[in-house]
Amino acid sequence: MSGRTRSLDRGGMDAGAQAITGQLGRTIQRLRKAYNLSLSELSEQSGVAKSIISQIERNETNPTLATVWRLSQALDVSIDRFMAATDDEPFVEHLTRGDTPILVSEDGKCRLTITGWIKTVEWLQWFDFVAEPGGELVSDGHQRGSVECLSVLSGELQVECGDIIETARAGETLRYRCDRRHIIRNLGSEHAHATMVCLLKAAVLD
Template identity: 30%
Template sequence: MDITTHLAARLKQLRQSGGLSLTQAAELTGVSKAMLGQIERNESSPTVATLWKIATGFNVPLSEFLVTPTPAPRPVYDPQSNGMTITPLFPYDAQLRFDHFAITLAPGAQSDSTPHEAGVIEHVVVISGALDMQIDGVWQTLAAGEGVRFAGDCPHSYRNAQQTPTQFHSLIHYPAKA
C-alpha cells in the first residue's frame, strides 16, 4: 500500500470509528469537509500543515498517516505544493509517546504549522543548511548543528531562505492521555 492510499484509508477509518460525519470531522480538525472528502477518496494529497491539523483534531500522532502497516524501507511524504519532504525515522512509540522525522525543506519553501495538541513538545535540530523558525511570532535562524526545543501547541513556521535544501530532524513528544 502506498503512502497516499494509506493516508486516505487511515483518515476514513479514524472518522468512522469515531462515528463522525465529514461535517463533524471538519469542525473537529479545522479542515474543510470538501478537502477531507477528497483526501479520503485519495483525490488530493494534503500539505504537511493540513495533515497536522487532522492529526491534532483526531488527537493522534502525525505518523498515524505517514507509516503504513507494512512500511517501505523509508516511507516519504512529499506533498507536491509546499517543498517539504518528511521521512519517519522512528514511527510513533506508544510507550515513550514520540515521533522522530527527517525533514527536507526546499530552497525558498515555508511551512506554517497550526498549534498542535496542548502539551506537545517539539525538538528541532538542523542537520545541514540553515533553518528560519518562527515560534509564537518570533523568528530565529538555526545553523547546522543547532537546535531548539519549544511548545508545539503554539503557532510555528519553518522557512528555508537559502539557495540549497535544508535538512533537519524533528522529535515530537506527545502528552500522556488522561
C-alpha cells in the same frame, strides 16, 4: 505531525504491529518445539486450527486475544508471561523506501519522512525533514504542552512560533512549543536537512 501537509504514501504505518506479531509467532514456535509438539498436536490441545497456528508462526496473521489465550493454555504458560516473552524478544525491523510514509508541505517544497515508530505516535514522533530553498512548512498546534525539537544537519532553517523567530544552522537545534501555529522556513539558497522530534503532551515546560 499535524498541520497543512498531504500524504504521499501511508504504507508501512502498521509495521510496528507486524513486528510485535512476528515476535509472538516466534515465541509460539519456540515453545511448541521445546515441548516437541507438532502443529497438529498443538492444534488438538489448544482447539486452534493448524492452519491458523502456522500462519501465526509465519507472521501472516494477527491473532485475537482468545486465540492467544488458548495457545498459552496449551503451552502451559500464563498469558501475561506469554505476552511478556514476546516483548523481550529481540527484533530488527527493516522498512524499505517504499514502506516509509512521506508528507509534503502545501507549497511542495518541504518533505517529512516519517521515521518514527507507530507504537509511540501518540506521545513521540520523529521525522527526517528536507526543505528546498524558499520552502515553508506551516503546522497547526498539537496538544497543549507539546514540544518540538529541530536539529539542523545541513543548511539553515528558521522557526516562527508565536511572536518569536529564531534561526539555526548545521549542528544547532531549535526547541519550541508546538501547541500553537508554528512555521519552519528555508530562507537560504541551498537545500536544508534536519531531524525533527515532537514530544506530545509534555508534562513540564521550563
